[in-house]
Amino acid sequence: MRDLLFHFGITLGKRYTKKQKSWFLEEAAQEAQNQGWKAELLTHKTKLSQSHHLSIGNPKTAQWVLMAAYDTPSKLLLPKTLYTPFRSDKNLKIDSQNLILQVLLSFISFTGLYFVLKSSATYELNIQIPIWITSFILMLILFKMMSGFANKFNHNRNSASIALMLDLLKEASLKQKMALIFVDKGIVGIEGFKELRDMNIISLEAKTILLDCLASGEILSLACEEKNKDGAQILIQKISTKIYMKTYAYESSLNYAFSMFPSGMTLVAGDRVGNELVVRNTRTKKDYQVNLDRLQDIRNGLFNTIRGSK
DSSP states (O other): OHHHHHIIIIITOOOOSHHHHHHHHHHHHHHHHHTTOOEEEEEEEOSSOEEEEEEESOTTTOSEEEEEEOOOOBOOOSTTOOBOTTOHHHHHHHHHHHHHHHHHHHHHHHHHHHHHHHHHTTSOHHHHHHHHHHHHHHHHHHHHHHHOOBOSOOIIIIIHHHHHHHHGGGOGGGTTTEEEEEESSOSSSSHHHHHHHHHTOSOTTOEEEEEOOOSSOSEEEEEEEGGGHHHHHHHHHHOSSOEEEEEEOHHHHTTSGGGGSTTEEEEEEEEEETTEEEBOSTTSTTTTOOOHHHHHHHHHHHHHHHHHOO
Protein backbone atom coordinates (compact mmCIF):
# COMPACT_ATOMS: atom_id res chain seq x y z
CA MET A 1 0.00 0.00 0.00
CA ARG A 2 2.94 2.32 0.57
CA ASP A 3 3.64 2.51 -3.20
CA LEU A 4 -0.01 3.28 -3.96
CA LEU A 5 -0.05 5.98 -1.29
CA PHE A 6 3.04 7.58 -2.80
CA HIS A 7 1.69 7.43 -6.35
CA PHE A 8 -1.87 8.60 -5.67
CA GLY A 9 -1.03 10.76 -2.64
CA ILE A 10 2.11 12.50 -3.94
CA THR A 11 2.49 12.09 -7.72
CA LEU A 12 -1.27 12.40 -8.30
CA GLY A 13 -2.00 14.04 -4.95
CA LYS A 14 -3.64 17.11 -6.49
CA ARG A 15 -6.96 16.37 -8.20
CA TYR A 16 -8.48 19.84 -8.38
CA THR A 17 -8.49 20.83 -12.06
CA LYS A 18 -10.12 18.89 -14.90
CA LYS A 19 -6.72 17.80 -16.19
CA GLN A 20 -5.57 16.61 -12.75
CA LYS A 21 -8.80 14.64 -12.32
CA SER A 22 -8.41 13.13 -15.78
CA TRP A 23 -4.88 11.93 -14.96
CA PHE A 24 -6.14 10.28 -11.79
CA LEU A 25 -9.04 8.56 -13.55
CA GLU A 26 -6.73 7.16 -16.22
CA GLU A 27 -4.21 5.88 -13.67
CA ALA A 28 -6.85 4.40 -11.34
CA ALA A 29 -8.60 2.66 -14.25
CA GLN A 30 -5.27 1.29 -15.45
CA GLU A 31 -4.46 0.02 -11.95
CA ALA A 32 -7.79 -1.81 -11.86
CA GLN A 33 -7.28 -3.33 -15.29
CA ASN A 34 -3.77 -4.47 -14.35
CA GLN A 35 -5.33 -6.41 -11.49
CA GLY A 36 -7.98 -7.91 -13.77
CA TRP A 37 -10.91 -5.72 -12.70
CA LYS A 38 -13.40 -3.97 -14.97
CA ALA A 39 -13.35 -0.15 -14.79
CA GLU A 40 -16.16 2.06 -16.08
CA LEU A 41 -16.40 5.84 -16.28
CA LEU A 42 -19.76 7.17 -15.11
CA THR A 43 -20.53 10.63 -16.47
CA HIS A 44 -23.21 12.90 -15.05
CA LYS A 45 -24.12 16.01 -17.06
CA THR A 46 -26.23 19.04 -16.30
CA LYS A 47 -26.63 22.31 -18.19
CA LEU A 48 -24.00 23.94 -15.97
CA SER A 49 -21.52 21.19 -15.11
CA GLN A 50 -20.23 17.70 -15.73
CA SER A 51 -18.98 15.08 -13.29
CA HIS A 52 -16.92 11.94 -13.87
CA HIS A 53 -17.13 9.06 -11.40
CA LEU A 54 -15.13 5.83 -11.73
CA SER A 55 -16.72 2.46 -11.00
CA ILE A 56 -14.55 -0.66 -10.54
CA GLY A 57 -16.19 -4.07 -10.41
CA ASN A 58 -19.96 -4.44 -10.67
CA PRO A 59 -21.92 -2.38 -8.10
CA LYS A 60 -25.19 -3.85 -9.38
CA THR A 61 -24.27 -7.32 -8.12
CA ALA A 62 -21.64 -6.63 -5.42
CA GLN A 63 -22.43 -7.40 -1.79
CA TRP A 64 -20.15 -4.60 -0.58
CA VAL A 65 -19.51 -1.24 -2.25
CA LEU A 66 -16.67 1.00 -1.08
CA MET A 67 -16.81 4.68 -2.00
CA ALA A 68 -14.50 7.67 -1.58
CA ALA A 69 -14.38 11.15 -3.05
CA TYR A 70 -11.35 11.43 -5.32
CA ASP A 71 -11.41 15.17 -6.04
CA THR A 72 -9.31 17.37 -3.77
CA PRO A 73 -10.16 20.77 -2.27
CA SER A 74 -8.69 24.19 -2.86
CA LYS A 75 -6.18 25.60 -0.42
CA LEU A 76 -7.94 27.14 2.56
CA LEU A 77 -7.15 30.82 3.23
CA LEU A 78 -8.74 30.84 6.68
CA PRO A 79 -6.28 29.89 9.46
CA LYS A 80 -6.80 27.06 11.97
CA THR A 81 -10.04 25.76 10.51
CA LEU A 82 -11.29 22.23 11.18
CA TYR A 83 -13.23 19.75 9.07
CA THR A 84 -16.19 18.28 10.97
CA PRO A 85 -17.33 15.06 9.22
CA PHE A 86 -20.69 14.97 10.99
CA ARG A 87 -21.52 18.69 10.73
CA SER A 88 -22.08 19.53 7.08
CA ASP A 89 -23.49 22.91 8.07
CA LYS A 90 -20.17 23.93 9.65
CA ASN A 91 -18.19 22.74 6.62
CA LEU A 92 -20.48 24.70 4.28
CA LYS A 93 -20.07 27.81 6.44
CA ILE A 94 -16.26 27.52 6.32
CA ASP A 95 -16.30 27.04 2.56
CA SER A 96 -18.57 30.09 2.14
CA GLN A 97 -16.33 32.20 4.36
CA ASN A 98 -13.27 31.09 2.39
CA LEU A 99 -14.98 32.03 -0.89
CA ILE A 100 -15.93 35.45 0.45
CA LEU A 101 -12.33 36.01 1.55
CA GLN A 102 -11.08 35.00 -1.92
CA VAL A 103 -13.44 37.48 -3.58
CA LEU A 104 -12.57 40.26 -1.12
CA LEU A 105 -8.81 39.83 -1.54
CA SER A 106 -9.20 39.70 -5.30
CA PHE A 107 -11.33 42.87 -5.34
CA ILE A 108 -8.81 44.76 -3.19
CA SER A 109 -5.93 43.58 -5.38
CA PHE A 110 -7.70 44.45 -8.65
CA THR A 111 -8.52 47.90 -7.28
CA GLY A 112 -4.90 48.43 -6.27
CA LEU A 113 -3.67 47.36 -9.70
CA TYR A 114 -6.12 49.72 -11.39
CA PHE A 115 -4.75 52.75 -9.53
CA VAL A 116 -1.13 51.65 -10.11
CA LEU A 117 -1.74 51.35 -13.86
CA LYS A 118 -3.63 54.63 -13.94
CA SER A 119 -0.83 56.50 -12.19
CA SER A 120 1.84 54.84 -14.38
CA ALA A 121 0.66 56.97 -17.32
CA THR A 122 2.56 59.90 -15.82
CA TYR A 123 5.88 57.99 -15.83
CA GLU A 124 8.44 57.68 -18.60
CA LEU A 125 8.09 54.75 -21.01
CA ASN A 126 11.11 52.86 -19.65
CA ILE A 127 9.37 52.83 -16.24
CA GLN A 128 5.88 52.11 -17.61
CA ILE A 129 6.90 48.88 -19.40
CA PRO A 130 8.12 47.01 -16.26
CA ILE A 131 4.98 48.16 -14.41
CA TRP A 132 2.75 46.82 -17.20
CA ILE A 133 4.55 43.47 -17.33
CA THR A 134 4.42 43.05 -13.56
CA SER A 135 0.77 44.06 -13.48
CA PHE A 136 -0.07 41.55 -16.22
CA ILE A 137 1.57 38.72 -14.25
CA LEU A 138 -0.24 39.76 -11.08
CA MET A 139 -3.51 39.92 -13.03
CA LEU A 140 -3.08 36.27 -14.09
CA ILE A 141 -2.42 35.26 -10.49
CA LEU A 142 -5.51 37.11 -9.30
CA PHE A 143 -7.73 35.46 -11.91
CA LYS A 144 -6.38 32.12 -10.69
CA MET A 145 -7.16 33.11 -7.11
CA MET A 146 -10.81 33.53 -8.05
CA SER A 147 -11.05 29.82 -8.90
CA GLY A 148 -8.83 28.73 -6.02
CA PHE A 149 -5.40 27.13 -5.78
CA ALA A 150 -5.04 23.36 -5.57
CA ASN A 151 -3.89 22.19 -2.15
CA LYS A 152 -0.52 20.43 -2.33
CA PHE A 153 -1.05 17.54 0.12
CA ASN A 154 -4.40 15.78 0.57
CA HIS A 155 -3.72 12.52 2.40
CA ASN A 156 -6.77 12.89 4.65
CA ARG A 157 -9.08 14.12 1.90
CA ASN A 158 -8.83 11.53 0.48
CA SER A 159 -5.62 10.01 -0.87
CA ALA A 160 -5.22 7.56 2.03
CA SER A 161 -8.70 6.13 1.44
CA ILE A 162 -8.03 5.91 -2.30
CA ALA A 163 -4.78 4.00 -1.77
CA LEU A 164 -6.53 1.62 0.63
CA MET A 165 -9.32 0.89 -1.86
CA LEU A 166 -6.93 0.31 -4.75
CA ASP A 167 -4.83 -2.01 -2.60
CA LEU A 168 -7.88 -4.26 -2.13
CA LEU A 169 -7.92 -4.86 -5.89
CA LYS A 170 -4.97 -7.19 -5.36
CA GLU A 171 -7.37 -9.63 -3.68
CA ALA A 172 -8.82 -11.72 -6.51
CA SER A 173 -11.17 -13.46 -4.06
CA LEU A 174 -13.17 -10.23 -3.70
CA LYS A 175 -14.12 -9.85 -7.36
CA GLN A 176 -17.59 -11.31 -7.02
CA LYS A 177 -18.33 -9.56 -3.73
CA MET A 178 -16.87 -6.04 -3.92
CA ALA A 179 -17.14 -2.95 -6.08
CA LEU A 180 -15.37 0.39 -5.73
CA ILE A 181 -16.61 3.84 -6.74
CA PHE A 182 -14.42 6.96 -6.82
CA VAL A 183 -16.67 9.99 -6.52
CA ASP A 184 -16.27 13.37 -8.22
CA LYS A 185 -17.55 16.53 -6.49
CA GLY A 186 -17.65 14.80 -3.12
CA ILE A 187 -14.89 16.41 -1.11
CA VAL A 188 -16.63 19.74 -0.41
CA GLY A 189 -20.34 19.03 -0.11
CA ILE A 190 -22.10 15.84 -1.22
CA GLU A 191 -23.24 16.72 -4.73
CA GLY A 192 -21.33 13.82 -6.29
CA PHE A 193 -22.90 11.29 -3.92
CA LYS A 194 -26.35 12.63 -4.80
CA GLU A 195 -25.56 12.11 -8.49
CA LEU A 196 -24.61 8.49 -7.87
CA ARG A 197 -27.75 7.94 -5.81
CA ASP A 198 -29.83 9.21 -8.73
CA MET A 199 -28.00 6.89 -11.13
CA ASN A 200 -29.36 3.95 -9.10
CA ILE A 201 -26.41 1.69 -9.90
CA ILE A 202 -25.95 0.00 -6.51
CA SER A 203 -27.81 -3.18 -5.58
CA LEU A 204 -30.41 -2.75 -2.84
CA GLU A 205 -28.89 -5.81 -1.16
CA ALA A 206 -25.41 -4.28 -0.93
CA LYS A 207 -23.75 -2.70 2.08
CA THR A 208 -22.10 0.61 1.18
CA ILE A 209 -19.12 2.03 3.07
CA LEU A 210 -18.02 5.61 2.48
CA LEU A 211 -14.35 6.06 3.36
CA ASP A 212 -13.72 9.60 4.52
CA CYS A 213 -10.58 10.92 6.26
CA LEU A 214 -8.48 7.94 7.38
CA ALA A 215 -4.89 9.19 7.28
CA SER A 216 -4.50 10.58 10.82
CA GLY A 217 -6.37 11.46 14.01
CA GLU A 218 -6.69 9.58 17.27
CA ILE A 219 -10.29 8.35 17.01
CA LEU A 220 -11.84 6.03 14.43
CA SER A 221 -15.61 6.35 14.08
CA LEU A 222 -18.25 4.52 12.05
CA ALA A 223 -21.54 6.32 11.43
CA CYS A 224 -24.75 4.78 10.11
CA GLU A 225 -28.52 4.79 10.43
CA GLU A 226 -29.82 2.91 13.49
CA LYS A 227 -31.37 0.12 11.41
CA ASN A 228 -27.94 -0.65 9.87
CA LYS A 229 -25.96 -0.97 13.10
CA ASP A 230 -25.87 -4.79 12.92
CA GLY A 231 -24.08 -4.63 9.57
CA ALA A 232 -21.74 -1.95 10.93
CA GLN A 233 -20.94 -4.17 13.90
CA ILE A 234 -19.71 -6.89 11.53
CA LEU A 235 -17.05 -4.52 10.20
CA ILE A 236 -16.11 -3.22 13.64
CA GLN A 237 -15.37 -6.75 14.85
CA LYS A 238 -12.91 -7.31 11.99
CA ILE A 239 -10.81 -4.19 12.62
CA SER A 240 -8.34 -4.33 15.51
CA THR A 241 -8.35 -0.57 16.12
CA LYS A 242 -11.13 0.50 18.48
CA ILE A 243 -14.03 2.03 16.58
CA TYR A 244 -16.75 4.21 18.05
CA MET A 245 -20.13 3.67 16.45
CA LYS A 246 -22.35 6.71 15.85
CA THR A 247 -25.95 5.96 14.91
CA TYR A 248 -28.68 8.27 13.62
CA ALA A 249 -32.43 8.07 13.45
CA TYR A 250 -33.78 8.01 9.89
CA GLU A 251 -34.83 11.67 9.85
CA SER A 252 -31.50 12.99 11.15
CA SER A 253 -29.43 10.74 8.85
CA LEU A 254 -30.78 12.38 5.70
CA ASN A 255 -28.14 15.14 5.85
CA TYR A 256 -25.31 12.64 5.41
CA ALA A 257 -24.05 10.97 2.26
CA PHE A 258 -24.22 7.46 3.73
CA SER A 259 -28.04 7.74 3.97
CA MET A 260 -28.30 7.83 0.17
CA PHE A 261 -27.11 4.26 -0.34
CA PRO A 262 -28.26 0.80 0.71
CA SER A 263 -27.12 -0.06 4.25
CA GLY A 264 -24.83 2.97 4.07
CA MET A 265 -22.17 3.86 6.63
CA THR A 266 -19.23 6.26 6.86
CA LEU A 267 -15.81 5.41 8.31
CA VAL A 268 -13.71 8.39 9.39
CA ALA A 269 -10.78 9.23 11.68
CA GLY A 270 -10.29 12.43 13.65
CA ASP A 271 -9.90 13.98 17.08
CA ARG A 272 -12.47 14.73 19.74
CA VAL A 273 -13.01 18.43 20.46
CA GLY A 274 -15.84 18.91 22.93
CA ASN A 275 -18.68 16.73 21.71
CA GLU A 276 -17.60 16.74 18.07
CA LEU A 277 -15.24 14.72 15.92
CA VAL A 278 -12.93 17.01 13.94
CA VAL A 279 -10.16 16.50 11.39
CA ARG A 280 -7.15 18.79 11.54
CA ASN A 281 -4.97 20.23 8.78
CA THR A 282 -7.16 19.38 5.77
CA ARG A 283 -6.93 21.91 2.92
CA THR A 284 -3.49 22.98 4.20
CA LYS A 285 0.11 22.04 3.37
CA LYS A 286 0.18 20.03 6.63
CA ASP A 287 -2.16 17.32 5.33
CA TYR A 288 0.66 14.84 4.75
CA GLN A 289 0.64 12.70 7.91
CA VAL A 290 -0.46 9.06 7.60
CA ASN A 291 -0.85 6.42 10.30
CA LEU A 292 0.16 3.62 7.95
CA ASP A 293 -0.18 0.82 10.53
CA ARG A 294 -3.79 1.78 11.26
CA LEU A 295 -4.53 2.22 7.56
CA GLN A 296 -3.25 -1.32 6.98
CA ASP A 297 -5.41 -2.56 9.86
CA ILE A 298 -8.50 -0.97 8.31
CA ARG A 299 -7.60 -2.46 4.96
CA ASN A 300 -7.24 -5.95 6.44
CA GLY A 301 -10.48 -5.54 8.38
CA LEU A 302 -12.36 -4.60 5.22
CA PHE A 303 -10.81 -7.53 3.36
CA ASN A 304 -11.78 -10.04 6.04
CA THR A 305 -15.28 -8.59 6.32
CA ILE A 306 -15.97 -8.73 2.58
CA ARG A 307 -14.30 -12.10 2.06
CA GLY A 308 -16.28 -13.65 4.91
CA SER A 309 -19.66 -12.37 3.72
CA LYS A 310 -22.17 -14.85 2.27
